Amino acid sequence: FFFLMIRRPPRSTQSRSSAASDVYKRQVHRGAETTFDISADLIELGTTPVAVISAGAKSILDIPKTLEYLETQGVAVLGYQTDDFPMFFISKSGYKVSQKVENAQEAANIIKTSFYDLCFRNGILIGVPVPAEEEANGEKIQVAIEQAIRECDEQKITGPNITPYLLRRINELTEGDSSRSNVALIKNNAKTGALISVELSKILNNS
Numbered sequence: 001f002f003f004l005m006i007r008r009p010p011r012s013t014q015s016r017s018s019a020a021s022d023v024y025k026r027q028v029h030r031g032a033e034t035t036f037d038i039s040a041d042l043i044e045l046g047t048t049p050v051a052v053i054s055a056g057a058k059s060i061l062d063i064p065k066t067l068e069y070l071e072t073q074g075v076a077v078l079g080y081q082t083d084d085f086p087m088f089f090i091s092k093s094g095y096k097v098s099q100k101v102e103n104a105q106e107a108a109n110i111i112k113t114s115f116y117d118l119c120f121r122n123g124i125l126i127g128v129p130v131p132a133e134e135e136a137n138g139e140k141i142q143v144a145i146e147q148a149i150r151e152c153d154e155q156k157i158t159g160p161n162i163t164p165y166l167l168r169r170i171n172e173l174t175e176g177d178s179s180r181s182n183v184a185l186i187k188n189n190a191k192t193g194a195l196i197s198v199e200l201s202k203i204l205n206n207s
Contacts, residue, residue: 038069042066042069042073043073045075045125046072046073046074047073047121047122049114049115049119049121049122050124051126052125053080053192054127054128054189055130055186055188056085056086056087056127056128057085057093058167059087059088059089059142059145060166063085063093075124076114076125077098077125078101078107078124079097079100079129080101080107080127080129081100082129083096083100086128086129086130088181089130089141089178089181090136091132097127104196104198104199107126107196107199108196108197108200108202110124111124112203112207126192126196128188128189128192130181130184130188131184134180134181134184136178137174140177141177144170144173144174147173
């Protein structure tokens with residue numbers, strides 16, 4: 001799933017107001033306890049001082065295992081104006097975040113303290129819920145996910161072909177609702193990430 005990334009630059013090139021953005025995926029797939037299908041990005045997040053602004057994990061993934069793995073890697077999971085970890089198309093997964101942050105300034109202060117003051121080497125994940133007016137119908141999404149997964153198993157689709165198939169099929173089954181939410185959450189991630197970046201720049205320039 002997509003996210004905006006704020007990263008501390010190497011010391012040799014470090015600018016007091018430096019921030020970067022990128023597009024990544026990271027996830028623990030369903031059935032990972034037998035397939036070990038865990039994205040390498042999760043490991044990277046545990047060893048790199050980077051703040052990830054994300055709409056949470058895709059509904060097709062294993063949310064509790066993803067959160068458990070992040071905890072194992074020492075990654076703080078924050079909720080942007082929410083106590084509940086977001087689930088991509090849906091604003092709430094039912095699983096709690098480590099800490100709620102109320103605004104961009106609070107998030108920026110945590111990033112500054114973690115990366116610049118304490119020099120932690122692991123990342124931070126900031127979950128940003130999709131805007132309520134753009135949120136997909138949770139029940140409709142869940143029914144579509146279960147059907148898509150069942151069809152995926154029946155067709156014996158495996159490996160890197162699983163996620164593209166599931167997302168395409170879910171979009172078909174929800175008649176485009178999932179895609180509309182997807183576009184909205186990408187825009188919201190970018191907006192929230194920009195706000196946090198601005199606040200971080202202010203804090204670093206004044207310190």
